[in-house]
Amino acid sequence: SQQGEEDPQALSIQEGENATMNCSYKTSINNLQWYRQNSGRGLVHLILIRSNEREKHSGRLRVTLDTSKKSSSLLITASRAADTASYFCAPREDYKLSFGAGTTVTVRA
Amino acid sequence: NAGVMQNPRHLVRRRGQEARLRCSPMKGHSHVYWYRQLPEEGLKFMVYLQKENIIDESGMPKERFSAEFPKEGPSILRIQQVVRGDSAAYFCASSPLTENTEAFFGQGTRLTVV
Numbered sequence: 019s020q021q022g023e024e025d026p027q028a029l030s031i032q033e034g035e036n037a038t039m040n041c042s043y044k045t046s047i048n049n050l051q052w053y054r055q056n057s058g059r060g061l062v063h064l065i066l067i068r069s070n071e072r073e074k075h076s077g078r079l080r081v082t083l084d085t086s087k088k089s090s091s092l093l094i095t096a097s098r099a100a101d102t103a104s105y106f107c108a109p110r111e112d113y114k115l116s117f118g119a120g121t122t123v124t125v126r127a
Numbered sequence: 128n129a130g131v132m133q134n135p136r137h138l139v140r141r142r143g144q145e146a147r148l149r150c151s152p153m154k155g156h157s158h159v160y161w162y163r164q165l166p167e168e169g170l171k172f173m174v175y176l177q178k179e180n181i182i183d184e185s186g187m188p189k190e191r192f193s194a195e196f197p198k199e200g201p202s203i204l205r206i207q208q209v210v211r212g213d214s215a216a217y218f219c220a221s222s223p224l225t226e227n228t229e230a231f232f233g234q235g236t237r238l239t240v241v
Contacts, residue, residue, distance in 0.1 A: 021169075049227050060218060060234040061170075068227055106169060108230075114183065115160065115220070115230055117170040 022107040022118040023049070030124045037094040039121040041107030042087075050083055050090050051108045051115065061106065063091075097125045129153070131221050132201075132234035140209045140240050148204040148236045152221030159202045160220040160230065161187075161194060170218060176202060209240045 025040045039051070047056040049068045053061040067074045067083045074081045094101055104120040109110065139216040140146050152159050157178050162170035172186040176196035186195065191209075196202040206213055216237050221231040 051229060061220075061232040063229045063231060066227070066229050113158065113175055114172060116172060117162070119169040127239070 021116045022109050024107055024118045024121045026121060027119065028122045028124070030033060031097055032125065033097060033099060034095055034125050037097050037101070037123050037125075039092050039105055039123070041090040041092070041109075041118070042108040043090075043107075043116075044088065045111060047085075047109045047111050049110045050081075052079075052081060052090075052092050053106045053108060053117075054103045055106065055120070056103045060124065064105075075108050094123075097123075099125050101125050131219055131231050131233035133217075133219050133236050135236060136234060137236050138236055140238065142240055143208050146206040146209050146213070146238055146240075148206075148217050148219075148237060148238070149201045150204070150219030150221075150233060151201040152219075155230055156223050156231075158222045158224070158230075159196050160222075161204050162218045162220065164216045164218060164235075173204075173217075178213035206238075209238070211240050214238055214240045221232070 022041045022043050031037050051066045052064040055061045064078050065081050067081050078095045083090045102125045104122045106117050108115040108117050121126045134149050159176045161173040164170045174187045174194045175183040179198050191207045193205045216235045218235045220230040220232045
């Protein structure tokens with residue numbers, strides 16, 4: 019299946035540091051979307067990058083996409099305690115969004 | 128424009144009862160997805176619907192589970208004769224017709240089967 023696979027599974031960083039997580043997928047995609055989920059809550063859409071884009075920014079978020087390697091990365095700069103959450107990538111093939119197990123990020127004060 | 132609305136937020140059912148989960152997509156969105164999430168896991172695709180049509184139900188168990196998205200009203204995910212293994216969070220997402228747009232998620236329904 020076209021499931022996104024995030025790496026690492028878990029990440030613990032100090033407030034103010036940057037957090038980087040990666041995503042790999044298998045086949046061609048229309049776009050790739052990143053979501054955040056706080057414990058016990060719904061998913062919040064962070065950013066969408068289209069298959070013909072290589073990099074995109076939104077506030078403290080930077081997403082890259084390398085379609086030749088079928089991989090994406092999400093960088094959160096100057097992390098805050100409020101960034102503590104699980105992060106999921108979701109490659110979109112045609113209509114379907116597929117999710118992996120996510121990266122759990124803990125930001126220590 | 129209200130977000131994706133799911134209700135109820137929490138649902139407790141005894142084994143053998145039916146569970147009905149409702150999802151109202153964002154205004155103007157004609158595509159609805161249902162996902163299931165077990166604790167500490169990612170979201171598993173269940174079904175994708177457009178108005179009055181099931182497009183892909185490959186992730187939905189063949190028995191006891193059904194979904195609909197009528198012309199009027201919310202999308203419904205129905206689980207008949209629930210078992211303990213159905214306990215999970217069920218999320219609905221909606222998106223508009225065009226393919227390069229975001230999907231927006233509701234807050235989910237947490238189903239507990241006792």
